[in-house]
Structures are given as C-alpha cells and as structure tokens.
C-alpha cells in the first residue's frame with residue numbers, strides 16, 4: 085500500500101503550520117522527514133495517522149495493506165509508551181486486544197515479532213528491567229505486531245544514548261532487510277536520516293513546506309561501506325537545514 089499526501093495544509097487558530105505538502109511514500113520505502121524545530125513534522129505524522137484532519141488537501145492510501153494487517157497505520161514514539169506494569173509480551177499483546185484473534189493466533193504473532201526484534205528471551209520481563217534500547221525494541225515489536233502498512237515513527241531514537249542509537253539503527257536495517265516495512269520517520273538527526281532513509285524530505289521552517297527531497301540510492305545494508313558518500317549527503321542536508329534552523333532559532337528567540 086502506498087501513502088499519498090496531496091496539497092496538505094494545516095494550522096491552529098491563526099498559526100499556519102504546514103503548507104501544501106505533497107509526497108508519496110511507496111510500499112517498503114523508508115521516508116525520513118527532517119526540518120527545524122516547530123516546522124510541523126509531528127503534526128504531519130498526526131495528519132497521516134488520522135489523529136487530526138488537514139485544513140486543506142488530502143491523505144490517501146493506494147492499494148491493499150499487507151495481508152493480515154490489523155491496523156494500516158501505527159505509531160512508534162520517542163518515549164516508548166510502554167505500560168510499566170505489563171511484561172514485554174503484555175505490552176505487545178495490548179495492540180492485539182481490540183482485534184478478533186484466537187489465543188493461538190495472538191501467541192503466534194507475538195512469537196514472530198519477538199523473534200524479529202530479538203526479544204524472545206525477554207518475553208516475561210517488565211519495562212523497568214530493560215534498557216532504553218530494549219524498551220524501544222518492544223515498542224517496535226508492538227508496532228510490527230499489527231502488520232501495519234506504514235509505521236509512523238516520531239523521533240524513535242532521540243531518547244537513547246549515541247551507542248544505543250547506533251545499535252538500534254543496525255537492528256532497524258536488519259529488520260527491514262529480512263522483511264521490508266514502510267515507514268515515515270521523523271528525526272532531528274541527519275546521520276540517522278542518511279543511514280535509514282531511502283528518501284529524505286527536507287522541510288522549511290514554519291509553515292513547513294517541502295524544501296527538497298533527497299534520494300539516497302545506496303542500499304541500506306551497504307551504507308556503512310560508503311561512508312564518504314554518506315558524509316557528502318549529510319553535508320548537503322546540513323546546508324539545506326542550516327539556514328532554516330538559524331532563522332527558526334531567531335524566531336523562537338524573538339518570541340521568548
């Protein structure tokens with residue numbers, strides 16, 4: 085299933101937040117969204133997920149969701165959003181409880197996502213027993229359990245230290261290579277965008293418009309062997325971002 089945004093604009097009261105966003109996210113593609121603080125990245129994810137409706141334009145889905153999909157759009161948040169009193173298995177099962185599944189079906193889904201996220205041995209653990217990186221793997225397992233057409237990932241690695249972030253990026257690439265998923269991935273981190281994005285949408289400061297879409301035509305698994313090229317792409321992204329970030333910063337300082 086492809087996701088299509090056509091002329092999406094949005095705002096709150098008199099604040100224009102997003103202006104005329106048009107983009108298509110193809111099945112099995114990871115599209116990263118980068119842009120200065122406050123340019124509307126999280127708002128864009130909420131509009132895609134249907135939590136809010138755009139003031140103008142439309143969000144469309146083309147084609148069928150993956151077979152067995154229980155929920156075409158699902159979120160992964162920065163703060164993991166796990167219930168502390170539920171085990172790893174219990175947190176994953178939460179996403180499945182609203183669906184008509186037999187106990188055997190539910191258990192098979194949980195087995196599968198635990199295996200894919202290398203969490204099988206932690207099935208009974210509580211969130212407080214897990215590291216930040218493992219908590220986020222649980223959140224990713226929970227998102228995968230509904231076989232989403234598109235995962236909406238809002239800075240999923242931002243709360244983690246840099247080593248854990250590196251390891252989780254490897255995990256996400258491994259996960260994608262074994263069974264490709266589709267994601268719209270918001271990040272502030274340009275290194276993350278060039279490691280994980282097939283395409284990177286660079287947004288302007290508020291009202292967020294698409295400034296440029298940068299394609300990275302190196303397979304995800306080969307990027308660490310092409311460090312010079314990745315650095316060059318990252319530099320290009322930074323050049324695009326720098327001016328916008330400086331202007332956004334000045335605007336925030338004026339408000340403060």
Ligand SMILES: Nc1ncnc2c1ncn2[C@@H]1O[C@H](COP(=O)(O)OP(=O)(O)OP(=O)(O)O)[C@@H](O)[C@H]1O
Pocket residue numbers: 096101119120121122123124125126127128290
């Ligand atoms: N529910 C709301 N009501 C009013 N204003 C809002 C609401 N949600 C977001 N905004 C405003 O919309 C703008 C965009 O917010 P959003 O969180 O989407 O930006 P962002 O690019 O994700 O920011 P950041 O990078 O800092 O996380 C901000 O100015 C924010 O204050």
